[in-house]
Amino acid sequence: MNIRDRVAVVGVGCSKFGEHYDRSLEDLVVEAAFEAYRDARIEPARIEAAWVGTLESGYSGTALADPLKLYDIPITRVENYCASGMDAFRNACMAVAAGMYECVLVLGFEKLRDSGRRGLGTFGTHPVVGYGTTAPSLFAMAANRYFKTYGVTKDALAKVAVKNHHNGTMSPKAHFQMEVSEEQVLAAPLICSPLGLFDCCPTTDGAAAAIVCRTDVARSIRPDPILVKGLGLAVTSGEPYLKPGFAYTGFPATRRAAESAYEQAGVTPKDLDLAEVHDCFTITEILNYEDLGLCAPGEGWRYVAEGRASIGGEVPVNPSGGLKSFGHPIGATGVRMIYEVCQQLWHKAGARQVKDAEIGLAHNLGGPGAVGCVTVLANA
Amino acid sequence: MAGIVAVAVSVPRYRLPREVIAREWGATAAGGEKAVANHDEDSLTLAVNAALGLGVDGPPADAVYFATTTSPWAEKQAAATIAAVLDLPPAARTLDFTGTLRAGTSAMLAGLDAIAGGSASRVLVAAGDCRIAEPDSPAEQSFGDAGAALLLGCEAGLAEVVATHSVADEFVGTWRTQGQEFPRAFPGAFETKFGYGRVIAEAVKGVLAKVRIEPRELATVVLPAPTPRAPQAVAKAAGLDPKRQLQESFWTTLGDTGAVQPLLMLAAALERAKAGDLILVVGYGDGADAVVLRATGAAIPAGHGVARQIEVKRTLPSYGRYARFRKLVRKETVATESSSPVILWRDRKQLLPLYGGRCARCGTVQFPKHRICVECADANGLEEVRLARRGRLFTFTNDYLTESPDPPVTHAVVELDGGGRLYVQLTDCEPERVAIDMPLELTFRKIHEHGGFNNYFWKARPQ
Structure with a gap:
């Protein structure tokens, strides 16, 4: 079965992303959900089922039922590392496409700043194997291997940070509205060599929501629903560092998920007007260009350096500011990407609007590059 | 005599x-x-x-x-x-x-x-x-x-x-x-x-x-x-x-x-x-x-x-x-994490004498010894193989985020002689001189004391 044109997004919402020491998870969830209800012009009672994506800020369907008082309907919690949000969206789309429901809610969230933890946690649960691993360390090892393989240096990464921070200044809901210079990025303290502070996304609180309907129902709700054209998910080894032969210059999970999504949508990377991709670290965005087929392997660093990923470029990547500038409340991110692509396709993205955008891609990556999730959306 | x-x-x-x-x-x-x-x-x-x-x-x-x-x-x-x-x-x-x-x-x-x-x-x-x-x-x-x-x-x-x-x-x-x-x-x-x-x-x-x-x-x-x-x-x-x-x-x-x-x-x-x-x-x-x-x-x-x-x-x-x-000075902010004597016991053959597996079908040497081959998914069982104590550095990072008495912690992917990859920390090294392809030897170390006991495993260091 192909998902193309069977379901559509009729409304999206997103809380302000940032360090919300003074706001609870409930505040953020309500903010995102009610913006989505308003956007779709529907009442909460219209929601027949819901999916909630979070890595660890809540458990079970009650994580959504309680803040929204959305009781007595089926709600499923989805956890798939940092791709939890987009996989929640994907599961919601499939249930609607299967004919079970007409109108459902997807919501992703994470409240990271309630703990004083430095950076994101580790993924391992073994007492000694992989001990001390941090999220940036897993991607820093890819950066060093990429540098060695293609003869690239650290300044290639800085260009991603500069671009995404620039885009973030035009994104009112982003965590940061702050330009950074290449010099600032290169001079920042090291977190995991070669990644410095500005190569890493921040630790952010936030929630994002989307309302998904069967396409015929969607058209009755609004004249311009955003059609879901393709959904891809691929899971590869969660221990790539132990996998013999793993090249560490890209993530097969992204490649497989993208192939699947492109095939369902009947598009190629050339057809895309914009892409929201998972730039948890600057190196990740460069690898994503290659894995998503925006350019050839080994050319990703050139793609950003030549301005092809900028707004106005070949395929603008992360016009929202990306994880780098918009922030990365883990479970929220995948849904926040859907939010941004919809804003762009509705031409409501303000100063960061990509001209004449009609087809957009969103890419969410989980774990050490282990879970790839790709969504292709287009105007009806 | x-x-x-x-x-x-x-x-x-x-x-x-x-x-x-x-x-x-x-x-x-x-x-x-x-x-x-x-x-x-x-x-x-x-x-x-x-x-x-x-x-x-x-x-x-x-x-x-x-x-x-x-x-x-x-x-x-x-x-x-x-x-x-x-x-x-x-x-x-x-x-x-x-x-x-x-x-x-x-x-x-x-x-x-x-x-x-x-x-x-x-x-x-x-x-x-x-x-x-x-x-x-x-x-x-x-x-x-x-x-x-x-x-x-x-x-x-x-x-x-x-x-x-x-x-x-x-x-x-x-x-x-x-x-x-x-x-x-x-x-x-x-x-x-x-x-x-x-x-x-x-x-x-x-x-x-x-x-x-x-x-x-x-x-x-x-x-x-x-x-x-x-x-x-x-x-x-x-x-x-x-x-x-x-x-x-x-x-x-x-x-x-x-x-x-x-x-x-x-x-x-x-x-x-x-x-x-x-x-x-x-x-x-x-x-x-x-x-x-x-x-x-x-x-x-x-x-x-x-x-x-x-x-x-x-x-x-x-x-x-x-x-x-030597813990003559103590930090109070160190994270309190747990360990599991159960897992350490169950995995003892892999953690102490460092056994991995070799796939009978495709020959891939791998750590740990999976039930199903990580390379070809053959499910007929891997044979136990003792991994080499030497290898070379495939990739690494110097991690300033991980808590350590001797920061940064260098994480390393080691390609072992004779096959298999390990993901371990480097020790006894100068972080700024670590480079891909450098020859490494394994060394047995205390990893931490979580759970209130000594947890041992291997690390690697420059040869």
Whole structure:
């Protein structure tokens, strides 16, 4: 079965992303959900089922039922590392496409700043194997291997940070509205060599929501629903560092998920007007260009350096500011990407609007590059 | 005739100049430097790594005796861990010798007895000591850390045993009670004269009398050296020529390495011994042990030799770093994480002797030994394969985010010789000089103490 044109997004919402020491998870969830209800012009009672994506800020369907008082309907919690949000969206789309429901809610969230933890946690649960691993360390090892393989240096990464921070200044809901210079990025303290502070996304609180309907129902709700054209998910080894032969210059999970999504949508990377991709670290965005087929392997660093990923470029990547500038409340991110692509396709993205955008891609990556999730959306 | 078949030592890479300690406390420096165990080393890992130096996969032995005054466990045997890392059969006899500085030589004598008695044909004596001295005390400049391993067997190998002798002697000279953190010594020359001097003289006399050897016939004499000069007077009193016969103690370069010291010195003596040389080894503490050996002159592989182990080093930049390594200063903000004795037990074959799997269908060597091949998904089961202890660096990062007494933590993907990849930390390295493709060797280390116990696994370091 192909998902193309069977379901559509009729409304999206997103809380302000940032360090919300003074706001609870409930505040953020309500903010995102009610913006989505308003956007779709529907009442909460219209929601027949819901999916909630979070890595660890809540458990079970009650994580959504309680803040929204959305009781007595089926709600499923989805956890798939940092791709939890987009996989929640994907599961919601499939249930609607299967004919079970007409109108459902997807919501992703994470409240990271309630703990004083430095950076994101580790993924391992073994007492000694992989001990001390941090999220940036897993991607820093890819950066060093990429540098060695293609003869690239650290300044290639800085260009991603500069671009995404620039885009973030035009994104009112982003965590940061702050330009950074290449010099600032290169001079920042090291977190995991070669990644410095500005190569890493921040630790952010936030929630994002989307309302998904069967396409015929969607058209009755609004004249311009955003059609879901393709959904891809691929899971590869969660221990790539132990996998013999793993090249560490890209993530097969992204490649497989993208192939699947492109095939369902009947598009190629050339057809895309914009892409929201998972730039948890600057190196990740460069690898994503290659894995998503925006350019050839080994050319990703050139793609950003030549301005092809900028707004106005070949395929603008992360016009929202990306994880780098918009922030990365883990479970929220995948849904926040859907939010941004919809804003762009509705031409409501303000100063960061990509001209004449009609087809957009969103890419969410989980774990050490282990879970790839790709969504292709287009105007009806 | 029982003898020493092989010998190897393991000296930590770090050195702390005595000048750095003296400056910290406004004291006088005794000169030279001392060997300091890295924060991930203890007496057990020093002993294991010495034992691994006896042969690539460790020696086959039917008994393991661990000797130390500083076992990482007050209750639980360390020799069992060593036997597991070396992949010795369950029938191996394991025993810890501790409580006295003479534990190293006593373990050696017990091993020789086991061989003479026929209960073992090969005994591994693995010694490690990591004595923590009271800050701002003379002992702090003196104590050094090291490991040494002897493989004893029925054949002469490097040296045959000519005679042994022991003296038991009740003497409160150096001690540490259950409640005390640092070893103590009665002030003044009391122990030097009435303990150390008297008891060693008695042991030397006793062993030589057994085989009617004159002191001057000895090529080399190993006497414990709590200070560089202590052995001189004893040697003279025993009719020895200190200049010609006394083995260098390495006090100046490594410090007083405790229960390991006589074995470390013996290793050095054996390295340069000619066939027929008579070597006397003495251990001291609550009595003394004395062993006379006749060297065969057989060559010892240089890799784990004493000279090389002393030569390869890094200087600790500060007293503060040393204090954190030895937990003389504590951080209260360290994360409280858990561990699982259950998982460590279940995975013991992979974690200690480091077994991986080889796919019978595609031949891919992998760690851990998965149920289904990670490469071709063959589900017919992998065969167990012991992974190589050497490899090269595939990729890495220096991680400043992970909490460590010695930041940054270098995470490394190691491509092992003979196949398989490991994901481990690098240790004993200079982070800024780590580079892809550099040759690495594995080293057994303490990873952390979560769960309230010692968690061990492997790390890698530059060859």
